[in-house]
Amino acid sequence: MVIAIVGINNWFWDRGTSPTIISILDLFLWQFLYPVTLVHFFQKTSNEASGKIVNLKYLYVPFILLSACNIVISVSTIFSLYNLPQIVGNYIGHFYKTVSFLSVIFPIYTIILSYRFVLTHKDNPSKKWLKHLWVYLSIILLFGVGLELYRFIFSEKLPLTYLWTFSSIFIYWLVYKGMYQFKLSNDRYEIRTITKKEQSKSLSSNAKNSHFKNLLLLIEEEKIHHDPYLSREDVAQRLEISNGYLSQIIKENTSRSFSDLVNHHRIRDVKMMLKDPMFDNYSLLSIGLECGFNSKTSFYTNFKRETGLTPKEYKNK
Structure with missing residues (x-):
């Protein structure tokens, strides 16, 4: 919303006109507000990951103080409601x-600050999109900074056509991704709700030892293989055995490796x-992600390796 207000103000500026509503909006120096909202966004995601709360209220000080000064000046120079003292007028420039x-x-400061929060997710592949978002926003902000730097050095304001074109494309992309990700997330939630209602299936009677039976219990009842970050170490710890022994009993019972066994159950x-017709309304990707694959590539590659078909081909068949 703030970026849209800034865009409208600058569009009228480029046209050389200034309707009353735009003059009122122009009283506030929005360029000191929207970078703060971006920092708050990255801070919020950081809080969810680390549990740390960082006070960023000081970032609003430039917007509040400079806007207050601009209002005092503009009410006199634009709206002519009173005359500023001569000594004040000398310092307007x-x-x-x-x-x-x-x-x-x-x-530039807010870009650097927000990057600190993005680093909180450096070991979380599911938050990779936050790094991409930070890069896109930083490029747009730095492009705007370049235009403002030119204005500062040469006292000439360049047209902002390209800046707002890039910003518009970015916002449209963000809305699309947001709707797509929401649909994907909602599908996965509904799939999870449905599968939780299903009865656990009986275990194989061919399991050669109790540890392997316990592993199957974890898979069938707790659906541990639906965790995209499941590791051999995690499972070995749950079973209270060593990593090597876990690999050994899996090999003896299935002739598969740990990762192959997990992907087999996911598939x-x-x-x-x-x-199942109950899942016809959900996308193939949302089903694959909910079953434990951490990306579209991983899902399609492993599915085709085991079945010889893509998920779509399998469903059609």
Whole structure:
């Protein structure tokens, strides 16, 4: 919303016109507000990951103070409601030169600050999109900073056509991704709800030892293989055996490796869902992700390796 307001203000600026509503909106220096909202977004995701709360209220100080000064000046120079003292009028040019300089420095500071929060997710593959988001936003902000730097050095304002074109494309992409990710997340939630209601299936009677039977219990009843970050170490710890012994009993009972066994059960669950009309309304990807694959590539590659078909081909068949 803030970026849209800034865009409208600058569009009228480029046209050389200023309706009353735009003059009112222009009283506030929005360029010191929208970088703060971006930092807060990355901070929120960081809080969810680390549990740490960082106070960022000080970031609002430039917006509040500079907007207050701009209102005092604009009410006199634009709306002519009163006359500023001569001594104040002498410093108006310096004030806006300072604003231009801070418009270069402040976004760069917020980019660096927000990157600290992005680093919180460096070991979490599911948050990789946050790094991409940070990169896209940083490129747009730095492009705007370049335009403002030119204005500061040469006292000439360049057209913002390209900046707002890039921003518009980015916002459309963000809305699309948001709707797509929401649909995907909602599908996975509903799939999880349905599968929790299903009865656990009977275990294989061919298991050669109790540890392997316990492993099958974890798979069948607790659906541990639906965790995309499941590791051999995690399972061995649950079974209270060594990593090597876990690999040994899996090999003896299935002739598979740990990862192959886990993916086999993931694919088994996917195939069951694809055959069940109850899951017809959900996308293939949402089913694959809910069954434990951590990406579309991993899902399609492993599924085709085991079945010889893509998920779509299997469902059609």
